[in-house]
Amino acid sequence: METEATPQILVVEDEEAIAHGLKFNLERKQYRVDVVGDGREALERTAERKYDLILLDVRLPGLDGFEVCSELRRRQDFTPVLMLTARSQPDDVVYGLKSGADDYVTKPFELGELLARVEVLLRRRQWSKTATGEAERGTAGGRFEFGPFWVDFETWQAKTLGGVVELSRKELSVMKVFAERPNQVISRRELLAEVWDLPNHPNTRVVDNVIVALRKAFEDNAWRPRHIHNVRGVGYRFVP
Numbered sequence: 001m002e003t004e005a006t007p008q009i010l011v012v013e014d015e016e017a018i019a020h021g022l023k024f025n026l027e028r029k030q031y032r033v034d035v036v037g038d039g040r041e042a043l044e045r046t047a048e049r050k051y052d053l054i055l056l057d058v059r060l061p062g063l064d065g066f067e068v069c070s071e072l073r074r075r076q077d078f079t080p081v082l083m084l085t086a087r088s089q090p091d092d093v094v095y096g097l098k099s100g101a102d103d104y105v106t107k108p109f110e111l112g113e114l115l116a117r118v119e120v121l122l123r124r125r126q127w128s129k130t131a132t133g134e135a136e137r138g139t140a141g142g143r144f145e146f147g148p149f150w151v152d153f154e155t156w157q158a159k160t161l162g163g164v165v166e167l168s169r170k171e172l173s174v175m176k177v178f179a180e181r182p183n184q185v186i187s188r189r190e191l192l193a194e195v196w197d198l199p200n201h202p203n204t205r206v207v208d209n210v211i212v213a214l215r216k217a218f219e220d221n222a223w224r225p226r227h228i229h230n231v232r233g234v235g236y237r238f239v240p
């Protein structure tokens with residue numbers, strides 16, 4: 001990874017033992033780490049300085065993790081967010097992704113997995129910076145049109161059934177793969193490799209979650225999709 005500086009991570013976690021453990025282990029990986037214990041403080045801190053990644057617990061005093069993440073996105077702050085969700089609350093994942101989180105790890109988490117996801121998101125951030133730079137230099141303006149919709153890869157905005165909205169980083173990245181390879185069969189595994197950087201990850205549910213969100217945005221009948229088609233047992237085919 002090209003690093004201009006040491007990546008700065010903000011940990012938002014009210015349970016002191018967990019926060020302390022995360023800080024310790026992230027610092028061992030040579031990241032710079034700040035810790036805050038509630039949602040409001042997280043918003044204050046992120047308004048003051050730019051982080052490369054936010055590790056955001058869902059259950060927090062005051063504002064919860066979903067509210068913090070939504071507010072960040074509303075402010076046009078697209079710092080990658082890795083959410084810590086409760087395994088006992090499967091809906092957390094859906095709410096988390098809806099609120100604009102880039103990825104999630106369920107608690108109790110395995111340290112190795114968490115650190116791997118942190119690394120992937122930081123690498124993605126680098127990629128995203130580069131991709132944005134390329135789009136700015138291009139003449140196409142980074143806008144991809146299909147049917148009555150469009151996706152703007154520069155501004156992250158998209159015209160959807162519900163009007164113009166901001167896509168999450170993952171939604172945008174999946175749309176980018178679709179835009180580059182229209183009418184082709186794209187496997188879940190390829191998407192995991194290209195968008196999540198996890199070619200050998202056994203769980204493809206993260207892919208399906210993003211597809212669900214994209215269908216909500218672009219398909220008036222998710223059971224008879226016009227654009228995002230299932231290819232049984234393999235993955236998807238995007239038809240512009």
Ligand code: CA
Pocket residue numbers: 013014015057058059060
């Ligand atoms: Ca908590």
